Amino acid sequence: MADLFHSHLDKFVYKYIDGDSYIFLEGWSFTETASHQEYEIKVNGKVLEQSLVSVNRKDVADTYKLEKDQQDVGFRGMVHLNERINSFELSVESNSNRYLIINLKKKQLEKIESRDPIESKLELLENDNGNFMIIGWAFPIGYDYWNLSIWEEKDKQIDCDIQRIIRKDLALLFQLNNDSMDCGFSLKFKGNPEKKYYLKVEYGDKESFVELSKEVDLKDLTNFYMHGLNFHNIKSGLRYLRNNGIQKFVKRIFEGPEKKDISYNNWFDLQKPNDEELNKQRETKFVYSPKISLIVATYNTADRHLKAMIESVLNQTYINWELCIADGSDSNNVEKFIIKHYSNDNRIKYKKLSENLGISDNMNAALDLVTGEYVGLFDHDDLLTPDALFEIVSILQERKYPVIYTDEDKIDDATGELMEPHFKPDMNIDLLLSENYICHFLVVSKSLIDRIGMMDKNYDGAQDYDFVLRCVETVGVENVYHIPKALYHWRKHAQSTASNPESKLYAFEAGKRAIQAYYDRNGIDAEVEMGSILGFYRTRYAIKDEALISILIPNKDHIDDLKRCITSIENKSTYKNYEFIIIENNSELEETFKFYDELEKNNKKIKVVYWDGEFNYSAINNFGAKYANGEYILLLNNDTEIINEDCLKELVSICQREDVGCVGARLLYEDDTIQHAGVIVGLGGVAGHCFIGEPKDSGGYYNRILCIQDYSAVTAACMMIKTSVFRKVNGLSEDLKVAFNDIDLCLKIRELGYLVVYNPYAELYHFESKSRGLENTPEKVERFNREVETFKSHWKEFLDKGDPCYNPNLSLTDKSYALKRFKK
Numbered sequence: 001m002a003d004l005f006h007s008h009l010d011k012f013v014y015k016y017i018d019g020d021s022y023i024f025l026e027g028w029s030f031t032e033t034a035s036h037q038e039y040e041i042k043v044n045g046k047v048l049e050q051s052l053v054s055v056n057r058k059d060v061a062d063t064y065k066l067e068k069d070q071q072d073v074g075f076r077g078m079v080h081l082n083e084r085i086n087s088f089e090l091s092v093e094s095n096s097n098r099y100l101i102i103n104l105k106k107k108q109l110e111k112i113e114s115r116d117p118i119e120s121k122l123e124l125l126e127n128d129n130g131n132f133m134i135i136g137w138a139f140p141i142g143y144d145y146w147n148l149s150i151w152e153e154k155d156k157q158i159d160c161d162i163q164r165i166i167r168k169d170l171a172l173l174f175q176l177n178n179d180s181m182d183c184g185f186s187l188k189f190k191g192n193p194e195k196k197y198y199l200k201v202e203y204g205d206k207e208s209f210v211e212l213s214k215e216v217d218l219k220d221l222t223n224f225y226m227h228g229l230n231f232h233n234i235k236s237g238l239r240y241l242r243n244n245g246i247q248k249f250v251k252r253i254f255e256g257p258e259k260k261d262i263s264y265n266n267w268f269d270l271q272k273p274n275d276e277e278l279n280k281q282r283e284t285k286f287v288y289s290p291k292i293s294l295i296v297a298t299y300n301t302a303d304r305h306l307k308a309m310i311e312s313v314l315n316q317t318y319i320n321w322e323l324c325i326a327d328g329s330d331s332n333n334v335e336k337f338i339i340k341h342y343s344n345d346n347r348i349k350y351k352k353l354s355e356n357l358g359i360s361d362n363m364n365a366a367l368d369l370v371t372g373e374y375v376g377l378f379d380h381d382d383l384l385t386p387d388a389l390f391e392i393v394s395i396l397q398e399r400k401y402p403v404i405y406t407d408e409d410k411i412d413d414a415t416g417e418l419m420e421p422h423f424k425p426d427m428n429i430d431l432l433l434s435e436n437y438i439c440h441f442l443v444v445s446k447s448l449i450d451r452i453g454m455m456d457k458n459y460d461g462a463q464d465y466d467f468v469l470r471c472v473e474t475v476g477v478e479n480v481y482h483i484p485k486a487l488y489h490w491r492k493h494a495q496s497t498a499s500n501p502e503s504k505l506y507a508f509e510a511g512k513r514a515i516q517a518y519y520d521r522n523g524i525d526a527e528v529e530m531g532s533i534l535g536f537y538r539t540r541y542a543i544k545d546e547a548l549i550s551i552l553i554p555n556k557d558h559i560d561d562l563k564r565c566i567t568s569i570e571n572k573s574t575y576k577n578y579e580f581i582i583i584e585n586n587s588e589l590e591e592t593f594k595f596y597d598e599l600e601k602n603n604k605k606i607k608v609v610y611w612d613g614e615f616n617y618s619a620i621n622n623f624g625a626k627y628a629n630g631e632y633i634l635l636l637n638n639d640t641e642i643i644n645e646d647c648l649k650e651l652v653s654i655c656q657r658e659d660v661g662c663v664g665a666r667l668l669y670e671d672d673t674i675q676h677a678g679v680i681v682g683l684g685g686v687a688g689h690c691f692i693g694e695p696k697d698s699g700g701y702y703n704r705i706l707c708i709q710d711y712s713a714v715t716a717a718c719m720m721i722k723t724s725v726f727r728k729v730n731g732l733s734e735d736l737k738v739a740f741n742d743i744d745l746c747l748k749i750r751e752l753g754y755l756v757v758y759n760p761y762a763e764l765y766h767f768e769s770k771s772r773g774l775e776n777t778p779e780k781v782e783r784f785n786r787e788v789e790t791f792k793s794h795w796k797e798f799l800d801k802g803d804p805c806y807n808p809n810l811s812l813t814d815k816s817y818a819l820k821r822f823k824k
Contacts, residue, residue, distance in 0.1 A: 004031055004032040004033055005029070005030075005031050005032075005094070005097075005099045006029065006030055006031075006032075006064065007027065007028065007029035007030075007092070007099070007101050008027050008028055008029075009025065009026075009027040009090075009101060009102055010026045010027045010028070011024065011025060011026040011027070012024075012025045012102065012112075013025075013114070013119070014085065014088075014109055014112050014113050014114065015113070015114045015115065015116070015117070015119075015141060016084055016085075016113050016114075016115055017115060017117050017141060017142070019082065019083075020080065020081070020082055020142070021079070021080070021081045021082075021083060021084055021085045022078065022079070022080055022141055023078065023079040023085065023088060024077075024078050024119075024174055025052075025075075025076065025077060025078075025079075025090065025102075026055075026074075026075070026076040026077075027074070027075060027076075027101070028055075028057045028060050028073045028074040028075065029073065029075070029092050029099070029101060030060075030064075030066070030070065030073040030094075031094040031095055031097075031099070032064075033095060036094070037092045037093065037094040038092065038093045038094075039052045039075060039090065039091070039092050040090070040091050040092070040093065040098075041077075041079060041088075041089070041090055042087075042088075042089040042090075042091075043079060043081065043085055043087065043088055043089075044083075044085060044086055044087055045087060048079065052075040052076065052077035053075065053076050053077055054072045054074065054075060055072065055074030055075060055076055056071050056072050056074065057071060057072075057073050057074035058071055060073055060074065061073065078174060085109060086105075086106040086109065087103075087104065087105055087106060087109075088102070088103075088104045088109065089102070089103045089104075090102045090103075116208070117140045117141050117142070117203075117206075117208065118138060118139070118140055118141075118201055118208045118210060119137075119138065119139055119140075119141060119174065120136065120137060120138035120139075120199070120201075120210045121136055121137055121138075122134065122135075122136040122210075122212060122213065123135050123136045123137070124136070125212070127193055128671075129193070130190055130191050130192060130193050131188075131190055131671070132187065132188065132189050132190070132191055132197070132212075133186070133187070133188050134185075134186070134187040134188075134212055135165075135184075135185070135186050135187075136184070136185060136199075137165075137167055137170055137183050137184040137185065138183065138185065138199060138201055138210055139170075139174075139176070139180060139183035139201075140201060140203040140206075140208070141174075143180075143203040143204060144180050145180075145203070146201055146202060146203040147201075147202040147203075147813065148162055148164075148185060148199060148200070148201060148202075149162075149199075149200045149202070150162075150187060150189055150197060150198070150199060150200070150212075151197070151198045151200050151209065152191060152192070152195050152196070152197055152198075153195060153196055153198075154198050154200075154209055157200075158189055158190075158191065158197075159189065159190075160187055160188065160189035161187070161188040161189065161692045161693050161815065162185060162186070162187055162814065162815065163185065163186040163187075163814065163815040163818070164182040164184065164185055164814045164815075164818070164821075165182060165183075165184030165185060165186060166181050166182050166184065167181060167182070167183050167184040170183055170184070182814075182821065185199075187199075187212075188692070188693045190768070196211065196212075197211075197212045198210060198211050198212060199212055264409065264418060264419055264420070264421050264819065265417045265418045265419065267819050268409070268418050268421075268486065272385065272387075273386075273387050278317050278386055278387065281317035281318070281387060281390045282317045282319075284390070286393055286394075286397060287397060288393070288396055288397055288400075289320050289393065290320070290372065290373035290374050290393065290396065291320050291321065291322060291371065291372035291373055291374075292318070292320065292321045292322075292372055292373075292374050292375075292376055292389050292392065292393070292443065293321070293322050293324055293369075293370040293371065293372030293374065293375050293376070293446070294313060294321060294322070294323050294324065294375075294376045294378045295324045295326075295363060295366035295367055295369075295370065295375060295376070295377060295378065296309070296323065296324065296325045296326070296366060296378045296379070296380050297325075297326050297327075297328060297359060297362035297363045297365075297366055297380060298325055298326070298327045298328070298329060298334050298380045299327075299328050299329050299356060299362070299380070300329045300330065300331060300333070300334070301329070301334055301380045301381060302381070303333070303337050305380065305381035305491065306334060306337055306338075306380070306381075307337075307341070308381075308383060309378070309380060309381060309382060309383060310323065310338075310341075310342060310348065312383040312384045312385075312386075313384060314345070315386045316384065316386060316387075316388065316389045316390070317386055317387055317389075317390045318389040318390040318392075318393050321347060321372070321389055322347045322348075322349060322369075322370075322371065322372060323347060323348045323349065324349045324351075324366045324367070324369035324370055325338070325348070325349065325350045325351065325366060325369075326351050326353055326362050326363070326365035326366035326368075326369070327350065327351065327352050327353060328353045328355065328356035328357055328358075328362045328365075329356070330356065332352075335350070335352050338350050349369045351365060351366070351368075351369055353365055357457075358457050358460050359455075359460050359461070359463060360454075360455035360456060360457035360459070360460050360463040361455070361457050363377070363454065363455045363463070364454045364455050367449070367454050370446060372446060373445065373446055373447075374392070374396075374443050374444065374445055374446060375443065375444055375445075375446055375449060376389075376392075376441065376442070376443045377440070377441075377442045377443075377444075377464060377467075378441075379440070379490070379491075381491045382411075382440065382488065382489060382490050382491050383411060383488070383489040383491070384441065384487065384488060384489075385486070385487045385488070385489070387487065388406070388441060388487035388488065391406070391483050391485060391487055392404055392406075392443050392483070395481055395483060399481075400445070401445075401479060401480070401481040402444065402445040402447070402448045402471070402475045402479055402480075403442075403443075403444055403445075403448070403468075403471050403472065403475055403479065403480040403481070404442075404443045404444075404480075404481045404482075404483065405424070405438045405439075405440075405441065405442050405443070405468075405480070405481075405482055405483070406440070406441045406482070406483045406484075406485060406486070406487040406488060407421065407422060407423050407424055407483070407484055407485055407486040407487070407488075407807070407809070408421075408422050408439065408440045408441060408486055408487070408488040408489070408490055409421040409422065409486045409488075409489060409490070410489070410490045410491070410492040411489040411490070411491055411492060412492055413491055413492060418489065419492075420492075421486050421809070421819075422437070422439075422486075422702060423484065423486070423807035423809045423810050424437055424438070424482060424484070424807060425437075425482070425709075425710075425804060425805045425806060425807060426482045426804035426805070427472075427477045427478075427480040427481075427482060428709055428710045428805060429472070429477050429710065429755075430707075430708050430709045430710045430755070430757055431704075431707055431708075431709035431710065432468070432469070432472065433515055433518070433537070433539055433708070434531070434536060434537055434538070434539070434707035434708050434709060435535055435536045435537065435702075435703070435707060436462070436464065436465040436468065436511065436535075437702070438468050439464070439490075440488040440490055441487050441488035442464070442468060444471055448471060448474065448475060451474060452470045452471065452474050453470075454467070455467055458513075459510045459511075459513060459514050459517075460506075460507075460510060461506050461507030461508075461509075461510040461511075462507050462508070462510035462511035462513075462514050463510075465510075465511050465514045465515075466510075466514035466517065469514060469515070469517075469518045470518075473518065473521070473522060484807050484808050484809060485809075486809075505534070508530065508534050508535055509530075511535065511537065512528050512529075512530055512537055515528045515537055515539070516528045519539075524541070525541065525542040525544075526539050526540060526541045526542065527539070527540045527542075531703075531706065531707075532706065533699060533703055533706065536703050536706060536707060538708070538761065539708060540653070541653035541654060541656070541657070542653070543649060543652055543653050543656065544656055546575065546576070546577045546652075547577065547630065547631035547632060547652070547656075548577050548578065548579065548629060548630035548631055548632075549575070549577065549578040549579070549630045549631075549632045549633075549634050549648065549652065549720070550578070550579050550581055550625075550627075550628035550629060550630035550632070550633050550634065550723070551569070551578055551579065551580050551581065551634045551636055552581050552583060552621055552624040552625060552628065552633060552634065552635055552636065553565065553566075553580060553581070553582050553583065553636050553637070553638050554583045554585055554611075554617065554620045554621065554624070554637075554638065555582055555583065555584060555585070555587070555592075555638045556584075556585050556586055556587050556588075556615075557587045557588060557589050557592050558638060558639070559589075559591065559592055559595045561638045561639045561767065562582070562595075562638045563595075564641055565636070565637075565638050565639070565640055565641060566580060566599075566606070568641040568642045569642055569648070570603075572642055572643075572644075572645045572647075573642060573645060573646075573647060573648050574645045574646055574648075574649060575646070575648035575649045575652065578605065578630070578634075578648065579605050579606075579607065579628075579629060579630060580599075580603075580605055580606040580607065581607050581609060581624045581627050581628060582596065582599070582606065582607070582608045582609070583609055583610075583611055583620050583621070583623060583624040584596065584608055584609065584610045584611065585611040585613075585615060585620050586611075586612075586615065596608045607627060609623070609624060609627050611623050611624075615737070615738070616734060616737040616738075617716075617732070617737060617738055617741055618731070618732035618733055618734045618735075618736055618737060618741045619732075619734045619737070621635060621716075621731065621732055622731040622732055622734065625723075625726060625727075625731060628723055630723060631722070631723055632651075632652060632655055632720050632721065632722060632723060633720070633721050633722075633723050633726050634648075634651070634718070634719070634720045634721075635716040635717075635718070635719045635720075635721070635742070636717070636718055637716075637717040637718070637766065639766065639767040639768065640667070640717060640718055640764045640765060640766050640767070641764060641765045641767075642763070642764050643668070643763040643764055643765060644761070644762070644763050646761075647665070647762045647763060647764065648762075650665075650759050650761045650762040651663050651665065651720040651759060651762045652720065654708070654757050654759055655720045655721070655722060655757075657755075659754065659755050660722075660754060660755045660756075660757055661721060661722060661725045661749035661750070661752065661754025661755060661756060662714065662719055662720060662721035662722070662725070662745075662746065662749055662754075662756055662757075663714070663719070663720045663721075663756075663757045663758075663759055663762070664676070664678070664679075664711070664714020664715060664718065664719050664756070664757070664758050664759070665714075665718040665719075665758075665759060665760075665762035665763065665764055666696075666705070666758075666759070666760040666761075666762065666763050666764075667715065667717060667718060667763075667764050667765070667766040668696050668763065668764070668765050668766065669765075669766065669768070670765060670767055672695065672696045673692075673693050673694060673695055673696065674689075674691045674692060674693060674694040674695075674696065674698070674700075674705065675689065675692065675766045675768060676689050676692075676714070676715045676717065676766065677689070677690060677691045677694075677700065677704070677705045677758065677760065678690050678691075678704070678709070678711040678713075678714060678758040678805075679711060679712065679713040679714055679715060679743060679746075680711075680712075680803055680805070680806050680812075680816055681712045681713055681743060681747070681795070681798065681799065681803040681806075682799055682802060682803050682806070682812045683806075683812050683816055684812070684813070685788070685812075686740060686743075686788055686791055686792065687713060687740060687743045687791075688816065689715065689816075690704075690816035690817065691704075691705050691816060691817075692816075700817070701816075701817035704817075705760060706760050707760065708757065708758065708759050708760065708761070709757070709758055709805075710755050710756060710757055710758075710805060711746075711756055711757075711758050711805045712746060712747065712750060712756060712798075712803050712804065712805045712806075713742065713743040713746035713747065713756060714742075714746060714756055714757075714758055715742055716732075716741070716742030716745065717742075717766050717768075718762070718764050718766070719742060719745075719746075721745075721749070725749060725752070725754060728752060729745065729748040729749060729752065731745075732744070732745050733745070733748075733794070735787075735790055736787050736790055736791060737783065737787065738783065738784070738787065739784055739787040739788070739791075740787055740788070740790075740791040743791065744791060744794060744795070747794075747795055747798060808820070
């Protein structure tokens with residue numbers, strides 16, 4: 001009964017590439033009276049052994065009112081042959097009858113044959129006056145790795161925020177392996193609506209261009225969106241798009257299915273040491289083998305948590321350790337459990353306290369049991385990875401650092417799944433004064449503890465924060481070592497701070513007092529405030545004196561931009577001791593020079609100086625700096641506008657510190673998204689801004705956008721620098737005329753031992769690149785490429801080692817702070 005058979009082919013792609021044939025197909029079929037069917041593929045007259053994958057098609061089941069056990073009526077699959085395909089037939093057997101779904105002969109296949117190795121689709125495009133946002137997917141058939149970039153007219157690469165997206169729906173259809181699943185992308189870039197833009201796909205030694213046209217196909221994207229959020233059908237996804245608009249639709253995609261699809265748990269499983277590597281660690285004989293004493297305070301710890309914690313220590317590949325447990329429980333359960341299961345291991349030391357002394361004194365009681373040379377702080381329900389102590393001792397072979405910390409992640413108490421990795425920077429004092437980013441796993445020499453004392457009960461709840469601050473101030477930041485590996489699993493359950501910060505509000509107040517005590521001990525005139533997010537803090541430094549700021553603004557025509565920039569400072573800034581040095585460089589309009597005359601005539605704070613050479617951002621600013629009378633120089637683009645009235649105060653308050661060389665600000669695009677919140681050296685191959693395009697109130701990765709912190713570089717679109725430091729480093733490097741000169745300047749400053757600090761509380765709008773125009777000529781492209789090589793030659797060793805303010809587990813090719821993709 002043929003009328004009972006229903007089928008549809010949603011996708012059929014045939015490619016013939018370098019002698020290989022590929023067919024990708026997707027669709028559905030069913031017979032109303034049967035619950036089982038067998039597919040058969042016949043190519044060139046021969047039946048293939050490849051089978052199709054069954055797919056749940058609830059949309060079809062709903063349309064035809066099928067039973068729940070009949071929903072797997074979809075199919076998808078790939079055929080790969082090392083020969084040309086001249087005939088293709090797909091049929092299905094059901095109820096002893098065979099039904100034909102598709103039958104193509106040679107001529108029909110030749111008509112649809114493609115030799116393009118790139119499979120791609122543009123699914124969403126938004127163009128708001130040249131602000132492009134594009135979603136789609138692309139990948140080269142037969143390759144596991146490829147790079148993406150955006151090019152204008154195929155001859156000029158442009159800056160672009162590219163986010164790679166895991167697309168399991170496409171991975172199933174095209175039978176992609178795990179390394180190739182991130183074939184989806186989200187693109188954000190600024191361009192000219194009149195120009196054509198292309199996605200460049202580089203794979204192996206080949207490259208292809210995909211035009212980013214205005215034609216889009218929402219079907220695949222909506223299917224992906226629907227699958228991730230478990231909505232019932234495509235219509236509701238389109239309805240969500242229509243009712244909520246593109247921005248919310250895209251946000252729902254990334255905050256919904258994308259978070260579920262990118263599994264840190266799987267990432268960790270792939271990169272952790274395997275059994276062979278762990279066995280090699282167990283066999284390693286170190287020259288220096290210190291005893292590591294792990295101290296734990298228990299309080300009514302659940303048996304399963306206690307067992308997991310102790311077993312994670314017993315499983316260490318480094319065996320010279322002791323576990324020192326001080327138990328403040330109001331019952332004997334912990335004591336009974338330990339005696340029953342671990343009394344035969346003399347490395348496990350247990351002490352039952354007569355009463356609960358509080359977290360600090362309970363930890364101090366555990367410290368009384370210590371006989372090791374190093375002490376590791378360990379919470380009673382958390383876990384160490386098997387290689388944790390091995391990694392610590394490996395570092396101590398090089399140098400006996402008094403303070404060592406590692407990366408960490410969280411473990412879901414209900415599922416055991418690993419999540420929320422915290423991949424940290426190397427020692428970052430300003431970040432530490434904004435949050436206790438060091439946290440776990442912290443190992444400290446016993447000799448240092450003997451000098452500074454252990455936990456202070458006055459900071460219960462943040463006793464470890466106070467402790468690490470005292471450690472750092474005692475040994476100095478140069479003696480703190482960071483191991484960039486997640487060696488500690490912080491348990492996340494309903495009562496834990498990891499899961500619910502509000503469960504321990506008192507701890508955050510204690511953290512504020514710990515930071516304030518640090519400032520008071522070190523004679524720093526500063527006041528600590530609770531941040532907008534629990535566990536994050538803001539420091540307001542008192543300004544010693546309102547020293548003169550020399551504000552250097554290069555300008556070529558664009559008098560409206562310049563006027564807005566100057567007026568915003570004049571009208572908004574509460575800091576008034578500044579001078580403007582306008583560096584005129586080759587303006588062409590007569591009204592520009594009339595405007596300069598008016599400025600100087602009406603405002604004694606303004607001086608216009610004239611640069612007659614070719615455009616060279618470095619040389620122009622170096623020239624202007626010769627006229628600077630201020631203690632501070634503020635490098636400022638003419639297309640900026642300050643937002644908050646204390647913007648200059650915030651910059652000065654940090655730049656005045658003896659350890660600081662320069663300070664950068666938080667810059668926003670006109671649409672209130674992030675343009676600059678620090679620079680990662682190495683991102684994109686050379687250097688890139690992090691968090692581009694994030695909403696202005698977004699915290700970013702572990703709220704880094706909102707934290708005062710040290711970076712390797714900040715942008716010179718708004719950079720305050722001590723005049724004395726500017727002259728010590730001989731200003732900006734003039735062989736970098738346009739690109740990367742500010743990054744180079746910051747690295748020179750750091751090389752002298754000064755800090756480069758990002759301050760999010762100095763906020764400006766940056767109407768980026770209005771003055772110079774697009775990099776759209778062969779000469780400019782050649783110049784840019786030359787400056788890339790110049791920068792790389794200046795800082796080869798730095799680039800090879802990696803940015804210490806970032807983390808080697810995080811991507812330099814995808815979006816900042818995304819997990820690094822690797823192939824083990």
